[in-house]
Amino acid sequence: MKAKVCDLINEFNHTNKVFGDLIAVIDKENEITYEELYIQVSKLTERITCENQPIGIVARRSIQTVIQILAVLQSGNYYIPIDPNLPEERIDYIINKTNTRLVFDGDQLNWLHQTKVTVPFAEKLNANDKIAYIIFTCGSTGLPKGVVETHEQVMNTLYDLQERMNLNEKDHFLCLASFNFDLSVFDVFGSILVGGKLSIVEDQRDFVEIKKILEERNITVLNSVPSVLNYFLKEIEISKSARERLRVCLLSGDYVSVDLAKTTLETFPKCQTYSLGGATECSIWSILYLITKENIINTPYIPYGNPMSNQRIYILNQEFIPEINGTIGQIAIAGSSVALGYIGDESKTNETFIEHKQLGYLYLTGDLGQFCGDHIKFTGRMDSRLKVNGYRVSLSEISAVFHQHFGFENRVFLLEEQEGTQKLALAYQNKEAVKSTIIRKELLQHLAAYEIPHVQFNFSSFPLTQNGKIDMKALKKAIMEKLHEKSSEQHRVEESANISLFRQMLAEVLQTNHLSANDSLFDLGVDSLQLVKIKNWIEEHFKVDMEIIDIYDCDHVEALENYIEEMKTVK
The missing domain is CATH 1.10.1200.10 (ACP-like)
Known part of the structure; x- marks a missing residue:
């Protein structure tokens, strides 16, 4: 770590002085140099007349959003990125939970109130450190949780990656993630840290656009969730020059299969490919594993890896005692990147961020793992929060929202991965089925699109165990049988000779x-x-x-x- 006191905006100001005439950011419409970026950030900063306050940003994928993020930090405040595609109900929740003072929405700056907001977790802040952002992530209780991170915590992660991967001003970063997901924090500030270029993709699912950018803009650093890259590599053929230019590929946010690892290494022969893990609660990533052709020849899985700089990983049993002998336990993270807590949720903060008598300040991830030789192996989750196609979702939240609006007993499942993608299934109990279109339209009013179950099944009654509880194993088996029946029915439909x-x-x-x-x-x-x-x-x-x-x-x-x-x- 280069310095104890780190500041994202100080790094930006330094980069501007050194690399002012270089292109900093490119979106679908425009590009901007570091000098021009600095000028626009400074002008916008003058309009922000508060300090150490929460400022919302409706975070569209554009240069404008990067300018707004930097202006918020330059003015001494912290930003709350808001997905413009979220339901109004969810946006209102985020604004109210953080007591947001003002919101950037496109060209508009809207003050919401003039009451000064108390700095959250001020007692945990190190001297000269400040809050950088609050990013909301899915909660197991049915509502998203706002993770409070500081400049120093984020810089710890960025400095590690800069040195480990030799990131420099010649690098061109591809920004696939939405700005309300913490993967974008690396994309934006990782590139700014070294004076590199950042190309923002308007839609990470638009493979045609991604192919064009990879081939035309000399991308060298790719940061993606595994499902997106897996789909992309299956659907799109990339030119040899683009494949050979990529030198760093970061895969995180979901399980990395051995097949995907092999395909990635074959596609990008000159690339360092990493599997990374951790949590939004620990400044993007805390653990990583360098994937090579040699270390995956005879392995059935990609290891979770080893801790990053100034971070520590523990496996704890139910009494929070560290395990070292291969026993499965909860993964806990300690060190310089652990967040301050959850905004406005003292109970959940105290439950998840703890002071361990032996190990110090810890974040309890809810993930399960075990030590296997020289690395840690990820083995699953303790609760219903899962990564589905790169997005963290809560099965219990989806279930709760469905029950609130339809009143039916229900369960939400993650089906086994098929063709590189994952699907959510909703099973509900009612005498009559509700049209799937009606269910989807109602859920879209309260959930993000990626949280909507892909398939829905009605049961007149759920299978029960001998003690009267829902037999989850039997229910999931029944769902799979219904899926098989549906597939068989499709195969029995007579094929038309004139299909369009x-x-x-x-x-x-x-x-x-x-x-x-x-x-x-x-x-x-x-x-x-x-x-x-x-x-x-x-x-x-x-x-x-x-x-x-x-x-x-x-x-x-x-x-x-x-x-x-x-x-x-x-x-």
């Missing part, structure tokens, strides 16, 4: 042999990445503009075809 190109595309994307007019894309298990592929194909072949939400509204094959015809007529 559109339906051929749908069948290929959804990996089914047959489609009928009344088939629902969501009942067939379409996921978020497949939705973007369908959207891109429609736009390219029919020359119409549409949004993902349009497919939610017209999810049946024939309804979607009719909608496209209407759009073509309007055009």
Whole structure:
């Protein structure tokens, strides 16, 4: 670690002085040099007349958002990134939970109130350190939790990666993550730290755009969740020059399979490929593993890895006593990157961030792992929070929201991974089934799109154990049987000799042999990445503009075809 007291904005100011004429950030529309970036940040800073206060940013994927983030930090405040696609109910929750003073929304700066907000966890702050951001992550209690991180904690992670990977001004970073996810913190400040370029992808599921950027902008650093990269490498062929230019690939946020690791190494032959782990609660990452052709030849899994600089990893038993002999226990993280806590949630903070008599200040991850020789192996979760296609979701939150609005007993499951993607299944108990479209539209009012179950099944009654509890094993088996029945029914549909190109595309994307007019894309298990592929194909072949939400509204094959015809007529 280069210095005990670190400041994200000081690093930005230093970078501007050294690399002022170099391109700093590129989005779909524009590019900006470090000098121009500094000037715009300074102008915006003058409009912020408070200090050490929470400032919200409606975080669209653009240069403007980077300017706003830097201006908030330059003014001595801390930012709260807000996904513009979240339901209004969730946005209001974030603003109220943080007592946000003002919000940047595009060109607008809106003051919400003039009451000075007490700095959270001030008693935990080191001298001369400040809060950098509050990022909300899924909670197991049904509501998202705001993780409070400081400049010093974030810089500890960034300095480690800078030195370990020799990041420098010649590097060009690809920003795939949304700014309300902490992977973007590395993308933005990792590039600024060394004077590199940052290319912002408008939609991480738009593989055509990603391919274009990789090939045209000399990308050298790629930071991705495994599911996105896995899908991308299966669907898109990249030029040899682009494959050989990539020198750092970071995979995190989900399980990294051996197959994906091998494919990545083969695709990017000159690249250092890392699997990383940790938590939003510990400044992006705390543990990593360098994947090489030699160390995955005979392994059935990719190790969780070893702790990063100034961080420590422990395996604790139920009495919080450290395990060292291969016994499975809870993974705990200690060291310089552990967050201050959860904003406005003293109970959950005290439960998760603890002072251990022997080990010091710890974050209890809720993950399970074990020591295996010279590394740690990840073995699962203790609760219902899971990573699904790179997004952390709470099965209990989805279940609670469904019950609140429909009143039915229900359970939410994560199905086994198929073709590199994961799907959520909702099972609910009621005498009559509710139309899937109605369920999805209602849930979209309260949950993010990536939290919506891909498939839904109604049961007149759930299977029970001998003591009267829901038999979860039997219920999951029944779901798999229903999925198999649905697949068999699709195969029995007589194939039309005159099937349209559109339906051929749908069948290929959804990996089914047959489609009928009344088939629902969501009942067939379409996921978020497949939705973007369908959207891109429609736009390219029919020359119409549409949004993902349009497919939610017209999810049946024939309804979607009719909608496209209407759009073509309007055009």
